[in-house]
Amino acid sequence: MTSLSRELSAIAGRAFADEGLSAEFGLVKPSDRPDLSQFQCNGALAAAKKGGGNPRMLAQKVVDKLKATSIFAKLEIAGPGFINIDLTDTALDARAAAMSKDARLGAPETGIGKTMVIDYGGPNVAKPMHVGHLRSAIIGDSLKRLFRANGWKVVGDVHLGDWGLQMGQLISEVALRGIAPIYFDEAFTGPYPEESPVTMDDLEVLYPAASAACKADEARLELARKATAELQGGRPGYVALWKHFFAVSEKGLKREYASLGVEFDLWNGEASVDPIIPPMVEDLKARGLAEESQGALVVQVAEPGDKKEMPPLILLKSDGAVLYGTTDLATIVDRVKELDPNLILYVVDQRQHGHFEQVFRAAKKAGLAGKAELEHAGFGTMNGADGKPFKTRAGGVMKLFDLIAMTTEEARKRLTEAGIGADYPEAEKEDIAQKVGVAALKFADLSNYRLTDYIFDLERFTKFEGKTGPYLQYAAVRIRSILRRAAEEGLIGTAPVIRSPEERALMLQILALPDAMEAAEEKRAPNILCEYVFTLAQAFSRFYAEHHVMSEHDEEKRLSRLGLCGLTLETLTKVLDLLGIEVPERM
Numbered sequence: 386m387t388s389l390s391r392e393l394s395a396i397a398g399r400a401f402a403d404e405g406l407s408a409e410f411g412l413v414k415p416s417d418r419p420d421l422s423q424f425q426c427n428g429a430l431a432a433a434k435k436g437g438g439n440p441r442m443l444a445q446k447v448v449d450k451l452k453a454t455s456i457f458a459k460l461e462i463a464g465p466g467f468i469n470i471d472l473t474d475t476a477l478d479a480r481a482a483a484m485s486k487d488a489r490l491g492a493p494e495t496g497i498g499k500t501m502v503i504d505y506g507g508p509n510v511a512k513p514m515h516v517g518h519l520r521s522a523i524i525g526d527s528l529k530r531l532f533r534a535n536g537w538k539v540v541g542d543v544h545l546g547d548w549g550l551q552m553g554q555l556i557s558e559v560a561l562r563g564i565a566p567i568y569f570d571e572a573f574t575g576p577y578p579e580e581s582p583v584t585m586d587d588l589e590v591l592y593p594a595a596s597a598a599c600k601a602d603e604a605r606l607e608l609a610r611k612a613t614a615e616l617q618g619g620r621p622g623y624v625a626l627w628k629h630f631f632a633v634s635e636k637g638l639k640r641e642y643a644s645l646g647v648e649f650d651l652w653n654g655e656a657s658v659d660p661i662i663p664p665m666v667e668d669l670k671a672r673g674l675a676e677e678s679q680g681a682l683v684v685q686v687a688e689p690g691d692k693k694e695m696p697p698l699i700l701l702k703s704d705g706a707v708l709y710g711t712t713d714l715a716t717i718v719d720r721v722k723e724l725d726p727n728l729i730l731y732v733v734d735q736r737q738h739g740h741f742e743q744v745f746r747a748a749k750k751a752g753l754a755g756k757a758e759l760e761h762a763g764f765g766t767m768n769g770a771d772g773k774p775f776k777t778r779a780g781g782v783m784k785l786f787d788l789i790a791m792t793t794e795e796a797r798k799r800l801t802e803a804g805i806g807a808d809y810p811e812a813e814k815e816d817i818a819q820k821v822g823v824a825a826l827k828f829a830d831l832s833n834y835r836l837t838d839y840i841f842d843l844e845r846f847t848k849f850e851g852k853t854g855p856y857l858q859y860a861a862v863r864i865r866s867i868l869r870r871a872a873e874e875g876l877i878g879t880a881p882v883i884r885s886p887e888e889r890a891l892m893l894q895i896l897a898l899p900d901a902m903e904a905a906e907e908k909r910a911p912n913i914l915c916e917y918v919f920t921l922a923q924a925f926s927r928f929y930a931e932h933h934v935m936s937e938h939d940e941e942k943r944l945s946r947l948g949l950c951g952l953t954l955e956t957l958t959k960v961l962d963l964l965g966i967e968v969p970e971r972m
């Protein structure tokens with residue numbers, strides 16, 4: 386099934402081709418002025434500009450050709466040569482019927498036969514997750530769902546930060562505190578005690594202390610660096626301790642992601658690729674791509690014509706420790722070998738753009754990426770009311786867990802105020818509050834273009850009106866309850882038939898889903914889906930305000946409207962699912 390605007394573009398394209406012009410001029414898009422027409426084609430202007438003809442005359446020729454097709458209710462030339470297009474209701478009904486039969490709801494097939502790796506989440510072992518990691522999880526999860534729906538084979542990798550300096554900082558902190566002396570015995574070779582000497586609570590104290598100490602004291606930092614290099618060098622006691630940090634931290638992280646409804650296919654990290662670093666480095670050296678520079682081993686990535694200085698990618702420091710860029714480069718090698726993807730998409734803070742530019746250039750220069758396109762889809766920051774990066778009241782880093790708890794609490798309050806679920810069992814009330822809280826957070830985040838910074842505003846995010854997650858959940862639940870009542874009376878909707886402007890507007894919006902999905906994929910921009918689903922809910926609201934459904938006496942109309950409700954609900958929940966938003970059974 387092709388999307389409606391594609392189908393129309395193909396027809397208009399043929400009309401342009403008949404005039405000896407490129408079919409691309411036949412591009413038909415939903416109208417910018419829905420009050421004037423449903424679709425528009427502006428190609429005559431560009432075509433005439435190129436060919437030197439009169440745009441209105443060309444538009445007229447195209448229109449004359451299009452008239453041969455029976456699906457058009459209106460073909461009108463406006464202004465200097467725009468073509469305004471309306472379809473007949475019969476044509477729209479037929480397309481809605483086809484869409485209701487398609488389980489994919491006409492989703493584009495851009496990814497059929499293609500594989501992508503999406504790298505998102507990126508929390509650091511032993512460090513608390515902060516709001517940047519939250520954005521990565523929310524945006525990455527939505528993109529993963531979208532690409533999958535568009536036919537891609539998608540592998541989501543959390544890419545844990547588990548191999549950097551923070552591990553050395555922690556190890557040296559544990560050493561200084563004398564917490565687990567056995568691991569620091571030079572002669573330690575195992576066995577590794579099952580029981581971890583550190584807990585999650587310990588980690589929450591140890592890491593901030595270690596990090597502060599290293600910031601304040603160069604000698605302390607040197608200890609951390611040394612421990613990092615020794616860990617990477619495979620010192621058994623340090624590896625054992627690292628395994629404990631990892632296990633404790635992983636459990637905590639999984640719990641946090643679960644509360645967000647975010648899942649990963651792979652729990653790999655920087656450390657996972659450690660074994661392939663030495664052969665990769667040897668290969669780069671042998672091919673003359675890696676060179677010594679001030680004691681370190683680097684890959685030059687500057688290119689002629691660079692506007693900004695591009696520092697070399699450091700592979701090995703003088704003490705032999707590997708860096709963030711090294712593990713990222715090796716991870717490309719690993720992913721290409723394991724999955725041979727067409728695309729590797731990194732959903733990471735925009736401030737790391739320079740880093741990815743370096744890594745991508747090095748990978749391309751060395752031919753390590755196979756057929757994969759490497760792309761960084763960055764995002765901006767979520768700020769507090771003061772416009773500065775979001776902090777706790779006490780001025781500390783806002784932890785993800787606390788943020789979710791805060792949002793759920795606000796959702797609970799709102800639900801109580803609105804009298805929603807007052808008589809439901811406690812467990813269900815709690816489940817609704819969780820789902821509403823997470824929806825508020827996700828929708829607020831996703832509805833901004835990813836690179837745009839935004840301000841955390843709990844009050845606005847959790848409202849049941851306006852562009853919010855809770856409003857859309859409520860809209861879906863409302864339709865579901867209409868359909869439930871209908872089912873109780875044994876009524877099942879038929880294929881919808883348009884009889885009014887409100888039905889027409891709603892159907893047109895439903896039929897625009899494939900275009901929204903395609904545009905959102907193309908721009909890696911879930912905000913396009915947010916805009917789409919909000920407009921859909923509004924179109925439904927207008928339809929429902931004007932027309933009876935269950936109380937309609939004309940049986941044919943009633944069943945057709947039920948059919949339209951059904952198709953709306955299916956579309957609404959599908960898009961919410963693409964945004965990672967769950968709809969409660971009732972509200």
Ligand SMILES: NC(=[NH2+])NCCC[C@H](N)C(=O)O
Binds near residue numbers: 544546733
């Ligand atoms: N392949 C990657 N570098 N992914 C992103 C990792 C993000 C990193 N751990 C951070 O917290 O900043």
